[in-house]
Amino acid sequence: MLLESYTKNIFRPECNPSFESLHCIANLGQDVSAALPYLNAELGGTRYFKDPPAMMLHVHGKIIKVGATEIAINALEDEAEAEKILQWLKNEINRVWEEKDTITPSEESRAKPQIFEILKLLPKTNCRKCGQPTCMVFAAQAAEGGRGAEDCPEIDPENREKLETYLAGFTFG
Numbered sequence: 001m002l003l004e005s006y007t008k009n010i011f012r013p014e015c016n017p018s019f020e021s022l023h024c025i026a027n028l029g030q031d032v033s034a035a036l037p038y039l040n041a042e043l044g045g046t047r048y049f050k051d052p053p054a055m056m057l058h059v060h061g062k063i064i065k066v067g068a069t070e071i072a073i074n075a076l077e078d079e080a081e082a083e084k085i086l087q088w089l090k091n092e093i094n095r096v097w098e099e100k101d102t103i104t105p106s107e108e109s110r111a112k113p114q115i116f117e118i119l120k121l122l123p124k125t126n127c128r129k130c131g132q133p134t135c136m137v138f139a140a141q142a143a144e145g146g147r148g149a150e151d152c153p154e155i156d157p158e159n160r161e162k163l164e165t166y167l168a169g170f171t172f173g
């Protein structure tokens with residue numbers, strides 16, 4: 001077992017303390033940098049950084065950074081959700097480490113949707129019916145996997161289909 005322990009810190013973002021979501025930073029008890037290329041290959045990280053070693057994941061509308069000695073997670077509902085994700089990552093890190101002889105490591109970043117390509121297909125009315133202040137914010141969330149064409153009530157059917165097709169070309173973990 002490579003990763004045995006971690007300690008977590010749950011907090012609201014300092015830049016906007018009125019946010020309802022929470023963030024988590026978990027300090028890992030062990031250095032997992034050797035496992036990161038295997039984890040990246042298995043989970044399809046969206047970004048991989050070589051120095052210092054780290055990878056980004058986009059899972060269920062969350063951005064997760066896994067580094068050598070730290071895991072950071074945004075947009076959490078509560079501490080229980082943070083613990084669930086951390087346990088999943090701990091299990092995945094240990095699994096890929098145990099199976100590393102059968103996994104081809106990867107330090108490649110995965111292609112991700114472009115915000116402006118998404119924005120071109122949106123109505124650009126900033127109607128807020130999707131719950132976001134602007135279409136640009138919606139496009140940024142869609143590029144990260146947190147929104148889909150079905151989440152925009154004002155998009156016309158032709159552009160909805162184009163956006164669905166465009167986003168279908170990417171995997172969000």
